[in-house]
Amino acid sequence: MPLWKVYHPEGLYTAEDKKALAVRITNIYASIPLPKFYVVIIFEATPKGSCFVGGEPHDKFVRFKIDQIARTVPGPVREWWLKALDKAVAPFVKDRGCDWEISIDETPSDLWSLQGELAPPFESRAEKRWVEENKASPYTLDEKLPIKLALTPGLADR
Amino acid sequence: MPLWKVYHPEGLYTAEDKKALAVRITNIYASIPLPKFYVVIIFEATPKGSCFVGGEPHDKFVRFKIDQIARTVPGPVREWWLKALDKAVAPFVKDRGCDWEISIDETPSDLWSLQGELAPPFESRAEKRWVEENKASPYTLDEKLPIKLALTPGLADR
């Protein structure tokens, strides 16, 4: 669901760094919960002299550009969410003396597919199965129903 | 109009593959119809170890990130449209044993220019000329009018 593009100076991160950062980011989304494989992270090394901040070349700058697709962040938690992401990346930017910036776009969840399948509804049976299998696969009409199905919402105990 | 970014493992596609995939994608948009040159596709090779899915490096994963600008896909055809795109790319992902994901963003059509010209209105004379000439060029106020001009919409035959 989220697509993270991490624009970083060439040579800043080792393979182990990338893996560790990817895991930190993935875990935040998995805790929502979301299927882990919804989280895609692409590291893109910017060669020296190809990144400018304020009109000046900046070779210690990391720019996180994020598309969130599956969920819209509700108003009251938007600031909290941003802070949570910032905390996840801090060891790889702040603690290394880099400048950094994060921006998130929210793109239409109905214009998104994985392995040719549209993502199943939030908290549906299909989503639950996708989480368990950790991969996208075809699902039935039945599986589009919510896990907790209440046909007549009301005050009664469930 | 659409800008396709194709993030693919380094070495996955030959020059011929890229050309063939670009043509398949372009033809779908041309059939709307849209001027062919509205379709821009940029292939970006991701070096080994720079793409993560679910926190794990994934070196057989292709991520299509699409900006659609000229048109908003109407509600009833959004799913169909996604399936049509998926079918176009299938020979280059599914049939090669790769995993893949597609997401589309819809960005403002009035914040878009080609060769310094704003795109002319949908089905205008200018758009028709652009299709024929297959390139962007200045157009007059007259050419902003629709090809089929009906000043007084009504029930009469046209």
Add this chain to the structure above:
Amino acid sequence: MPLWKVYHPEGLYTAEDKKALAVRITNIYASIPLPKFYVVIIFEATPKGSCFVGGEPHDKFVRFKIDQIARTVPGPVREWWLKALDKAVAPFVKDRGCDWEISIDETPSDLWSLQGELAPPFESRAEKRWVEENKASPYTLDEKLPIKLALTPGLADR
């Protein structure tokens, strides 16, 4: 605030070109005014044969993809704004015989942080300080107030 991705043919721009283009772009935004360091520009060289326009490889094409975050361009100036940007880039595309295209997306300003700080409100004391210091830093609740504070808007002289 704006993130500019400049997809250009490999070898088209020298380091001096990049710097000059970055300064031209940055100055437009600084004149709004915006803190200069809000402007991030990443040049991305597309290798020969990896950029397609209308289904054909196009190796003299520059694609500007812009995210504007801090401000939404008001209706009446959207066309003017696009023309202003086009004028800024013209010496680096039109005057060099390249084709080019610009598109702008407007992404949520509340899902954006710099150095872990959310950008302060438009025309606030904190923004003024950020402009002066040309860098992001923590700010107080007081500094979120507008520079020109009028608690009771009315007809009286100020």
